[in-house]
Amino acid sequence: MNALIEKAKQIHQLSKEEIISLLNDNSINNELFNAANEIRHKFVGDEIHLRALIEFSNICQRNCFYCGVRAENKNIDRYRLTPDEIIKLADNALKSGYKTIVLQSGEDNYFTAEILADIIKEIKKNDTAITLSIGERTYDEYKILKDSGADRFLLRIETTDKELYKKLHPNMDFENRVRCLKDLKSLGYETGTGCLVGLPGQTVESLADDILFFKELDADMIGLGPLIPHEDTPLKDAKPDGFWLSLKVMAITRLLLPDINIPATTAMETIQPEGRILALESGANVVMPNVTDEFHRSRYEIYPGKKSVDYTKLEEKFKQIGRTVSKNKGFRSQSRPLSLNPSPIGRGTKMARHLRKNLTPQERKLWSILRNKNFYGYKFKRQCPIWKYIVDFVCIEQRLIIEVDGSGHNLNQNKSYDKQRTEYFETRGFTVLRFRNNEIENNIEEVADKILLSLREREGRGGK
Numbered sequence: 001m002n003a004l005i006e007k008a009k010q011i012h013q014l015s016k017e018e019i020i021s022l023l024n025d026n027s028i029n030n031e032l033f034n035a036a037n038e039i040r041h042k043f044v045g046d047e048i049h050l051r052a053l054i055e056f057s058n059i060c061q062r063n064c065f066y067c068g069v070r071a072e073n074k075n076i077d078r079y080r081l082t083p084d085e086i087i088k089l090a091d092n093a094l095k096s097g098y099k100t101i102v103l104q105s106g107e108d109n110y111f112t113a114e115i116l117a118d119i120i121k122e123i124k125k126n127d128t129a130i131t132l133s134i135g136e137r138t139y140d141e142y143k144i145l146k147d148s149g150a151d152r153f154l155l156r157i158e159t160t161d162k163e164l165y166k167k168l169h170p171n172m173d174f175e176n177r178v179r180c181l182k183d184l185k186s187l188g189y190e191t192g193t194g195c196l197v198g199l200p201g202q203t204v205e206s207l208a209d210d211i212l213f214f215k216e217l218d219a220d221m222i223g224l225g226p227l228i229p230h231e232d233t234p235l236k237d238a239k240p241d242g243f244w245l246s247l248k249v250m251a252i253t254r255l256l257l258p259d260i261n262i263p264a265t266t267a268m269e270t271i272q273p274e275g276r277i278l279a280l281e282s283g284a285n286v287v288m289p290n291v292t293d294e295f296h297r298s299r300y301e302i303y304p305g306k307k308s309v310d311y312t313k314l315e316e317k318f319k320q321i322g323r324t325v326s327k328n329k330g331f332r333s334q335s336r337p338l339s340l341n342p343s344p345i346g347r348g349t350k351m352a353r354h355l356r357k358n359l360t361p362q363e364r365k366l367w368s369i370l371r372n373k374n375f376y377g378y379k380f381k382r383q384c385p386i387w388k389y390i391v392d393f394v395c396i397e398q399r400l401i402i403e404v405d406g407s408g409h410n411l412n413q414n415k416s417y418d419k420q421r422t423e424y425f426e427t428r429g430f431t432v433l434r435f436r437n438n439e440i441e442n443n444i445e446e447v448a449d450k451i452l453l454s455l456r457e458r459e460g461r462g463g464k
């Protein structure tokens, strides 16, 4: 097997040069797609999460060079759904079994945060997750929307090549887009970003930067796809040949961010026959069927020929490739349930039993405050096998691991081992807190405060 693909499979890290080398080498494509498929299976399982997409306004103040709904395109019938129409579409989708509603629009200032918040609250009377994809807003607006119940937000960075970004996005600011993504993360949204592939002037170097940007942001979702030129835009003459490269970017993204959600995007299906299935077999685990009514859907023409989905046929196709439709909301933190723990449980359990009987004094002290749901009602386990490791304490519900440095079983105490171990858990949606023996001995109150803070933060993120 190609050594770089093997490395990415094992440690989920590649340098920029290594990513470039994979992007340039087309002889390894099948191997790369298979590896991404394997990692997808291992980390997020075989379920496909369906997100019902409602395109509620094609009115946009922006002028992105590639986009058919750009403000300067006069050959488009503009529309704006009413709040009641949006809520009705959402209700219908929920009745048909969808667990997530995605509300997408151009950057339409008519929809203030307050108007959107009312719509979100109404939809959230049902048991559903809500994703927003409405473009750039202020921190305060994002906060109003989050407080009203929105769970996720999609905002593609489009390209991390700042010069190219500037050329393609008049009167927009790359730094502001990054600011938006950071705000969204800090507010506890499951944050999605992504890029367009096949932009004129885009290089593989910049695509490698895009992937590293996703990793650095620790994005929870990545939606990417090929550019499909729209005849009423300045990029009308661009070549629509980005499919295979976008599949490669997606596959590498899966290898480096193994537990995130990755949609098989409509652009992939539009530009390539069976593009959606190819994507699902190369790392993707999400599909976003469009539930907007036909009249408005055809007017939300960001690119031509936008493929829609026949849901019934789709489910059949999923079955043919060994996949099922998920029955949960598909948050990143729900990926890879511990009940599917692939670790050698027998070995882990025997060792864990031994460790449980032989707690160090510091572990015992910490356990005395965590045990029996004593700690603000949170349930902790001690010396618990998770995949290939045994962790000192874990609150599975909130995905919080607590490690006591200096414990008897942490034989290999060097920093890189700890780092690797922490990274291993973090890529699977856990937070790892580490405490030293002397902190527990001398300042258990501060330790308790830090644990509580972390649990509350996790809860705020929808850690459950």
Ligand code: SAM
Pocket: 066, 067, 068, 069, 104, 105, 106, 107, 133, 134, 135, 136, 154, 155, 156, 158, 195, 196, 225, 226, 227, 228, 229, 230, 267, 302, 303
């Ligand atoms: N206005 C919101 C925003 O900017 O995030 C959401 C809507 S925007 C139309 C959704 C995405 O469509 C963009 O992030 C862009 O990557 C993609 N898109 C626009 N024009 C496209 C084209 N011609 N081909 C492929 N994708 C396109």
